[in-house]
Amino acid sequence: MRLYLSSYRLGASAFRLRKLLKGGRRAAVIQNALDFIPAEARRAYEANIYDPKAELADWGIEAEELDLRDYFGQPHTLKEALAKIDLVWVVGGNAFLLRRAMRQSGFDRIIGELLREDALVYGGFNAGAVVAAPSLQGIDIMDDPRQLASGYDDVVIWDGLSLVDFSIVPHYRSDHNEAEAAERAVSFLEKSEVPFQPLRDGEVIIVEARNVTLLPVLPEAMRRSA
Known part of the structure; x- marks a missing residue:
């Protein structure tokens, strides 16, 4: 099993990530955690602010x-479709909406099989990392479990993919608008005695x-030369 789970x-x-891919360059970007946002707004954001495909391309990943x-x-x-790729890259947004998409498509079952066969790498940030945990309990402090989009079932799915055996809290003590909610999620998990790993942006x-x-934030020069 090969996983790359990021806060941001x-x-x-x-x-x-390049080393994990072992020379592989083909990636599928999954953005269903953002399906509650109108398509026009998403296209504008991708064109003017952040495009995950372009970020991956900077590292030689198609x-x-x-x-x-x-x-x-x-x-x-x-x-x-997944048999043709080397990396699944799952972006942030609403973890509960993403989890619904994974259930309704069968992705949650398929990804476990492919990872056990070491056929690809699962990677993601924010919601994409959060769903790798055994449970989404506590993440409802950060994301609305009732957030829906057209075509989605309304039942809340609380179980994660169980790719790791601990919960993940992104944006912990970071310069991010979800940092305060991340603090509350950490407090909840601590009181519940649930194993978890908080992630600062960059980690x-x-x-x-x-x-x-757990990889800390390294200076830029070390990142590019490593």
């Missing part, structure tokens, strides 16, 4: 969007087989 965007250790809504009720077709969790490593 690629974080400060993208060179490690990315195309994979919309899980196109595969609702079609898990076999989704598995065929990344790497999983290789059974090895789990």
Whole structure:
């Protein structure tokens, strides 16, 4: 199993993502955590502020969007699409909406199989990292579990993908508008005695087989030369 879980965007250790890929360059970008935002606003944001495909391209990774809504009720077709890529990159947004998309498309079952076969890398930030945990309990402090978009089931899914055995709290003590909510989520998980890992923006969790490593923020020169 190979995982790259970031608090914000690629974080400060993208060179490690390249190493995880072992020469692979094909990526599918999943942005369903943003489906509650109107399409026009999303296109404007991607064109003027942040495009995950462009960020990956800066590191030599060729990315195309994979919309899980196109595969609702079609898990076999989704598995065929995922068989052609080296990296699934799941962006931030609403973790509960993303989790619904993963359930309705069958992604949540397929990704476990592909990771056990070491067929690809699962990576993501914010919501994309959060759903790797066993549960989304506490994340409702940061994301609205009732957030919906057209075509989505309204049942809240509380279980995560269980790719790691701890919860993940992004934007912890960071210069981000969700930092205060992240503090509250951490307090909740501490009181609940739930294993968790808070992530500051820039930090990344790497999983290789059974090895789990928290990567701190490195200076730019060290990142590019590593």
